[in-house]
Amino acid sequence: MIALIDYGAGNLTSVRKALAAIGAAVWTPTVPGELARAHGIIVPGVGHFDATRALGDEWRQAIRVSIDDETPLLGICVGLQWLFEGSTEAPGVDGFGAFKGTCFNFSEYVSRPLKVPHVGWNSLSMPRSSRLMAGIAEGTQVYFTHSYAAPVIDETVALCDYGVPFSAAVEHGHISAVQFHPEKSGDAGLQVLHNWIRTV
Amino acid sequence: MLSKRIIACLDVRDGKVVKGINFEGLRDAGDPAALARRYNTEGIDELVILDVTATMESRQARAHTIAAVAREIFLPLAVGGGIRSEEDAAAAIEAGADKVSLNTAALNQPELITTLAHRYGSQAVVIAIDAKREADRYAVYVRSGQSGTTRDAVEWAREATNRGAGEILLTSIDRDGTKSGFDCEMTAAVSDAVNIPVIASGGAGTFEHFADVFTSGRADAALAASIFHFNEKSVSELKRFLHARGIPVRI
Numbered sequence: 492m493i494a495l496i497d498y499g500a501g502n503l504t505s506v507r508k509a510l511a512a513i514g515a516a517v518w519t520p521t522v523p524g525e526l527a528r529a530h531g532i533i534v535p536g537v538g539h540f541d542a543t544r545a546l547g548d549e550w551r552q553a554i555r556v557s558i559d560d561e562t563p564l565l566g567i568c569v570g571l572q573w574l575f576e577g578s579t580e581a582p583g584v585d586g587f588g589a590f591k592g593t594c595f596n597f598s599e600y601v602s603r604p605l606k607v608p609h610v611g612w613n614s615l616s617m618p619r620s621s622r623l624m625a626g627i628a629e630g631t632q633v634y635f636t637h638s639y640a641a642p643v644i645d646e647t648v649a650l651c652d653y654g655v656p657f658s659a660a661v662e663h664g665h666i667s668a669v670q671f672h673p674e675k676s677g678d679a680g681l682q683v684l685h686n687w688i689r690t691v
Numbered sequence: 692m693l694s695k696r697i698i699a700c701l702d703v704r705d706g707k708v709v710k711g712i713n714f715e716g717l718r719d720a721g722d723p724a725a726l727a728r729r730y731n732t733e734g735i736d737e738l739v740i741l742d743v744t745a746t747m748e749s750r751q752a753r754a755h756t757i758a759a760v761a762r763e764i765f766l767p768l769a770v771g772g773g774i775r776s777e778e779d780a781a782a783a784i785e786a787g788a789d790k791v792s793l794n795t796a797a798l799n800q801p802e803l804i805t806t807l808a809h810r811y812g813s814q815a816v817v818i819a820i821d822a823k824r825e826a827d828r829y830a831v832y833v834r835s836g837q838s839g840t841t842r843d844a845v846e847w848a849r850e851a852t853n854r855g856a857g858e859i860l861l862t863s864i865d866r867d868g869t870k871s872g873f874d875c876e877m878t879a880a881v882s883d884a885v886n887i888p889v890i891a892s893g894g895a896g897t898f899e900h901f902a903d904v905f906t907s908g909r910a911d912a913a914l915a916a917s918i919f920h921f922n923e924k925s926v927s928e929l930k931r932f933l934h935a936r937g938i939p940v941r942i
Contacts, residue, residue, distance in 0.1 A: 501812050502784045509765055538812030605693070606911065608814065610858065610888045612694040612736055612941040632694060632941040634767060636814040636857075653693060675767050675789065677731070 493517045493691065494529035498545040501537035506567065509674035513685050523553035531691035532557055534668075536569030540580040540594070540639065543573045551587065558589075558665060563690045566668030571661065572641055574668050580639050589666050592642040601654035608638040609653045612676075621648035621662045623669070625686050633659070633676040633683075640670060665690070692939045695905045696736040696912035697926055698890060699919050701726055702743045703772075706756055709743065724759040730919070731764045733926040736941055738764065739792065739860070739914060742772030743835065750779060754786035761787025771819055771860075780807050784815065792817040792860055795833040798840060798847070801854055808855030816858075817890075818851040820844050822877060823864040829877050836864045844877065845884045852885045859885060860914065863893035868917065870896025875908035882909040890914050898924070898932040905938050 493510065497503055497519045510517050510533075517533075520526055532554065536542065546554075558564060566574045577586045578594035586594075597607045612632040617624055627649070640657035643650050649660035651670070660669045660683075667687060673680035701708045701723050708721050727738055740760060742753050750773075757770055770783040771792030780791045797804055797818050807816045821836050822829040822844035829844035848859050861881050863874035873894045882889040888911035891904045895915035904910045918924050930940045 501815070502789075504785060504787050505761075505765075505789060508761060508787060512765070537814060604909070606886050606888060608857065608887065609693065610814065611696050611911065614692065636767075672767075674765060677765055681765060 492529060493531045493533060493688075494520050494526055495533045495535065496520065496546070496550070498536070498550075499542060501535070501542075503535055505672075505674045506533065506535050509681060509684055510688075513681055513688060515684075515688050515691075523549040526553040526557050526562075529557060529562055531688070532562060532564045533567065534564065534570035534573060535567045536573065537636070538569060540569060540572060540578040541584055543569065543586070544581075544584050546573070546587075554587070561665050563665045563687065564667070565687050566666075567674075568637060568670060568672060571658070571668035571670050572639060574661070574666065575641050578639055590641070590644060590646055590661055590663065590668075592644055594639045594641050596639050597653060597655065598638070605654050608636060609640075610636045613651050613653060613671075615649045615651055615659050617649050618647060621660070621667075622690055623660055623662045623667045623683060623686050624649050626682055627679055631679050633671040633673070633679055635659075635671045637670065694736070694939045694941045695910070695933070696890075697901070697929060697940065698737040698739055698912050698914040699726075699730045699735045699926070700739045700741055700892070700914050700916040701760070702741045702916055703756055704743050706752065723756055724763050727760045727763045730926060731766065734930060734941065735766065735919075735926050737767040737769070737912070739769045739771065740788075741792070742770070750782050754782055757783060757786035757788050769817055769860075771817070777803065777806055777810070780811075784811060790815050790817050790858070792819045794819040794821065797851060797856075798831070798833055798842065801850065804851055804854040804856055808857070813855050813857035813887075816856050817860050818848070818856040818858070819860040819862065820847060820851075820881075821862045821864050824874070824877070829880065832864055836867075845880050848881045848885050848889075852887050856887060858888045858890060860890045860892060866894025867892075869894055870918070872896060872900040873904040873908055873910070873913065875903050878904055878908035878910050882911070888912060898929050901929060902933060902936050902938060905933070 769790035891910035
């Protein structure tokens with residue numbers, strides 16, 4: 492069973508539907524203690540980084556224990572950003588800190604004709620092979636919708652460029668995350684979800 | 692490079708896809724889920740379900756159509772028509788919509804934009820503006836193009852953005868259904884005024900029209916309905932054409 496964490500940041504219908512389509516069984520834990528029985532954990536999220544405040548100490552502790560038990564974890568969109576150390580969107584809110592770096596607003600780097608938010612299909616390049624992006628060809632396009640992005644780091648396994656290069660996917664051990672929406676990226680997105688489910 | 696999006700609009704009435712000329716004389720074009728499947732195969736980037744006669748259709752019937760389409764495709768899905776309250780938006784989103792498109796309701800209660808942006812994020816809030824050229828402005832119309840307002844499309848797009856809108860869906864009433872080309876001038880005026888994506892709509896008739904609206908119209912996405920529904924033009928052919936013109940698209 493996959494635990495899909497609902498911390499109130501947006502709607503989870505699409506993620507649930509995509510996971511169902513690839514045959515994954517999903518539930519939404521109501522208390523952190525339930526994570527102990529998860530075979531995999533997904534931290535989704537759209538909207539504001541500040542919403543991750545709802546992932547308080549108890550959730551963080553439960554997630555940390557699961558990771559130590561080698562339970563695979565997948566962050567999506569704001570879920571990816573939360574796995575970094577923080578974001579300039581909500582300077583007072585600490586990220587989980589699994590990856591080094593702070594998320595930034597595109598406005599700091601991007602000017603016309605590029606608009607912020609970055610909305611639509613953009614292409615990926617893969618600096619190295621990974622489990623998460625297996626079978627995804629160089630140049631494959633996926634769907635993004637975000638104003639903030641994570642920097643490119645050693646653990647970046649897919650990168651994208653929107654006036655500035657940023658992490659489209661990261662992977663380190665059992666922790667992976669994507670900035671794009673795999674549940675909205677057609678066949679390529681379903682492939683990425685499938686790749687992750689296979690590690691569960 | 693970020694691609695220009697090609698969006699298909701499913702104008703739905705009583706669970707069936709219809710498309711009229713200048714919003715009148717609606718014509719039956721089929722089952723929304725069947726069309727969604729076909730578009731997905733052809734490489735459409737996004738779908739919009741527009742409930743064109745929402746006054747006649749209950750929230751529940753709309754949810755049924757949304758769910759039927761959302762089961763078929765894993766692409767961004769927006770829903771408009773008859774979204775008048777936070778509850779309407781919530782019902783559409785829970786049924787599987789990623790974005791809701793507000794038109795008349797946003798003009799009547801602009802604070803709804805902010806409420807929904809806070810609850811679901813700006814990316815979930817599309818403001819649909821139907822506008823018509825009048826003497827010195829782009830006049831905003833409501834109620835499916837039937838009633839004029841005192842608002843100007845450029846000024847309203849700017850306000851909607853400030854209130855938390857994530858995208859603007861701009862329809863030219865003059866061009867809608869005519870296949871005489873998008874109103875590039877109006878699209879460019881709105882696109883230049885805001886920092887969020889602008890989807891151009893109304894008037895698509897040829898591949899050239901799409902190239903025009905992505906270049907001189909400075910649109911981020913273009914939406915069409917009838918040109919695709921009746922197999923007049925295929926989405927994949929359109930994308931190959933745009934690609935050959937050097938316009939970035941998802942192939």
